[in-house]
Amino acid sequence: MSRFFDQRLAALAPYTPGEQPREARRWIKLNTNESPFPPAPGVAAVLATAADSLRLYPDPTCGALRQAAAARYRLSPQQVFAANGSDEVLAFCFRGLCPQGALFPDLTYGFYPVFCRMFGVRYQEVPLDDAFCVRPADYQGRAGTIFLANPNAPSGLALSLAQIETLLAQDRERLVVVDEAYVDFGAESALGLLARYDNLLVTQTFSKSRALAGGRLGLAFGSEALIADLERLKYSFNPYSVNRLTLLAGEAALQDEAYFRACCDAIMANRALAAEGLRGLGCRLTESLANFLLVAAPGLSGAAYQAALREAGILVRYFDQPRIRDYVRISIGSREEMLALLAATRQILERGNAHAAGKPGTHDE
Amino acid sequence: MSRFFDQRLAALAPYTPGEQPREARRWIKLNTNESPFPPAPGVAAVLATAADSLRLYPDPTCGALRQAAAARYRLSPQQVFAANGSDEVLAFCFRGLCPQGALFPDLTYGFYPVFCRMFGVRYQEVPLDDAFCVRPADYQGRAGTIFLANPNAPSGLALSLAQIETLLAQDRERLVVVDEAYVDFGAESALGLLARYDNLLVTQTFSKSRALAGGRLGLAFGSEALIADLERLKYSFNPYSVNRLTLLAGEAALQDEAYFRACCDAIMANRALAAEGLRGLGCRLTESLANFLLVAAPGLSGAAYQAALREAGILVRYFDQPRIRDYVRISIGSREEMLALLAATRQILERGNAHAAGKPGTHDE
Numbered sequence: 001m002s003r004f005f006d007q008r009l010a011a012l013a014p015y016t017p018g019e020q021p022r023e024a025r026r027w028i029k030l031n032t033n034e035s036p037f038p039p040a041p042g043v044a045a046v047l048a049t050a051a052d053s054l055r056l057y058p059d060p061t062c063g064a065l066r067q068a069a070a071a072r073y074r075l076s077p078q079q080v081f082a083a084n085g086s087d088e089v090l091a092f093c094f095r096g097l098c099p100q101g102a103l104f105p106d107l108t109y110g111f112y113p114v115f116c117r118m119f120g121v122r123y124q125e126v127p128l129d130d131a132f133c134v135r136p137a138d139y140q141g142r143a144g145t146i147f148l149a150n151p152n153a154p155s156g157l158a159l160s161l162a163q164i165e166t167l168l169a170q171d172r173e174r175l176v177v178v179d180e181a182y183v184d185f186g187a188e189s190a191l192g193l194l195a196r197y198d199n200l201l202v203t204q205t206f207s208k209s210r211a212l213a214g215g216r217l218g219l220a221f222g223s224e225a226l227i228a229d230l231e232r233l234k235y236s237f238n239p240y241s242v243n244r245l246t247l248l249a250g251e252a253a254l255q256d257e258a259y260f261r262a263c264c265d266a267i268m269a270n271r272a273l274a275a276e277g278l279r280g281l282g283c284r285l286t287e288s289l290a291n292f293l294l295v296a297a298p299g300l301s302g303a304a305y306q307a308a309l310r311e312a313g314i315l316v317r318y319f320d321q322p323r324i325r326d327y328v329r330i331s332i333g334s335r336e337e338m339l340a341l342l343a344a345t346r347q348i349l350e351r352g353n354a355h356a357a358g359k360p361g362t363h364d365e
Numbered sequence: 366m367s368r369f370f371d372q373r374l375a376a377l378a379p380y381t382p383g384e385q386p387r388e389a390r391r392w393i394k395l396n397t398n399e400s401p402f403p404p405a406p407g408v409a410a411v412l413a414t415a416a417d418s419l420r421l422y423p424d425p426t427c428g429a430l431r432q433a434a435a436a437r438y439r440l441s442p443q444q445v446f447a448a449n450g451s452d453e454v455l456a457f458c459f460r461g462l463c464p465q466g467a468l469f470p471d472l473t474y475g476f477y478p479v480f481c482r483m484f485g486v487r488y489q490e491v492p493l494d495d496a497f498c499v500r501p502a503d504y505q506g507r508a509g510t511i512f513l514a515n516p517n518a519p520s521g522l523a524l525s526l527a528q529i530e531t532l533l534a535q536d537r538e539r540l541v542v543v544d545e546a547y548v549d550f551g552a553e554s555a556l557g558l559l560a561r562y563d564n565l566l567v568t569q570t571f572s573k574s575r576a577l578a579g580g581r582l583g584l585a586f587g588s589e590a591l592i593a594d595l596e597r598l599k600y601s602f603n604p605y606s607v608n609r610l611t612l613l614a615g616e617a618a619l620q621d622e623a624y625f626r627a628c629c630d631a632i633m634a635n636r637a638l639a640a641e642g643l644r645g646l647g648c649r650l651t652e653s654l655a656n657f658l659l660v661a662a663p664g665l666s667g668a669a670y671q672a673a674l675r676e677a678g679i680l681v682r683y684f685d686q687p688r689i690r691d692y693v694r695i696s697i698g699s700r701e702e703m704l705a706l707l708a709a710t711r712q713i714l715e716r717g718n719a720h721a722a723g724k725p726g727t728h729d730e
Contacts, residue, residue: 051614088602214609237452
């Protein structure tokens, strides 16, 4: 147990699942109430080769996947935790690793305060500055586990490693969770700081840079004690939360570094194309290092821009929050999708200008 | 919100995921930060046809699956809840539907007390009688949400519908959760009581009779208000907890009734074969209606019988709990596996007898 573990949960007595043997020997396996039959043929047709193995529970330790992730990131498997998306990883952090409450920016991943309410965790929102940046000095002397999405959402703005280290060094008895859902598109990962700071936990997801949002897989990286805490929580909630197919998919994704690199590079190139085009049309943008842009179109509210894009067949996200009402969040898609976005935005803005020129003093609905 | 919902959770403000359109129109979908690229080719090779769609989040409402389950069980989709295995369904019940604590038998699914500790729920264990049966009268006048595995684990013994109705009628302000993980192997489902009792919630799993333990899928059936409560909890924890592949697999499994029936029938036949054979060898068994047997071998502790079967290459489950130390739990496998179990048990018992005959007064280790 790490010193960050919520002592009110010290009595947790995790469920012990039946043994899931991994050695080559063929057991007659009668210990965990699985079916001896493969799933319905319709399932097999959908899932081709992996279908028959679905009759068996997945490996609750996620052993092979953790091994692959550890090799990729040069850590030990005991420093890696796997769960059902980084949402589940984060849920466990809020449930068990916030004995003194939580701290996070006022504009960030909208799930953080939801988790707090789910688990009765007190929290403080620390305002970003006027440019939507985190100021590490604002966290000096404050108690509670810090949650920082880096790059942050929905701004896409990233802290430098030096800034993260400042937060870690401010108080080594305070845990800092760095949520790196979007780190692979140009920001610096904090993984390198794990060797020197045991008050750091890094979370990542396969939903973005590894294109497995539909598979649900998230990881955490930290000290062996912190990872053991997370395992304890997972085993007290849903030990098999990562299914067999997702384990296979995650492993395969980790093993293809060239494809991963090529996808990230293409997204960064498409981001540059979209950002340049939108700026050329007069839009305001943050310097996003994520796979999305936060965009304010000239003369349009965020809601109006979202609605107009929707008319053009393009879905983007609008957040009805005071500080970002002028903005929409636009995911980075393919080059063709970015060109279509730029064309639609140009049309929307021209229509607005024509309208304004033809009927001075009137407003669009 | 149902009257069973924990009022301490009334302030839950669920996260609202970005829209996941289902209509046929092709959107340029830029609203939820998904990758425009398919996953690594290694993933595609593993998962064949469904792989490319994994870049997109799953439908968090599990709409098509709930529709299929509702049709199969003659309920409305609003009476059906889907989550990542029935463990996750149960976790949400313990988190949010136990404002006055929980009640369950002293011998039952071992996860119930784990959930209670995870979420700080007070609980009372109500002893089974000497034949491992639930006595409904023992629950009369007790407050707290009742959790009953039916058939129960590890006994395999089932309550009749009349007994479940007695529990429901004792106090209509008290919720009864009937965990029907093993119901498809000969017991009576309580689903038919939903029309008359809104204090009933039924949970089921795809891990047993539908052979999808590796896919992780569980359902709950109840009033629309109870199902809305569970949705609220799920959306405050992990809205996408059921992945795309599992949604497809679950739907396919529900649509093949003939295969489902044939598998359940074969398991019941194999259970009868195994039970008769074990009784013929002098073993004691409960009258299990589940896909497992609770078995005490003559002259052997449960631990010794487990160890001896393991030597023979057969894994079974032993629970180190006072009332069942003589027993092991044996899952029902194929006919061939059941014959191998009987042969191994016969050898173990003969060896024990030869030993006892040859060296009177001594004991095996």
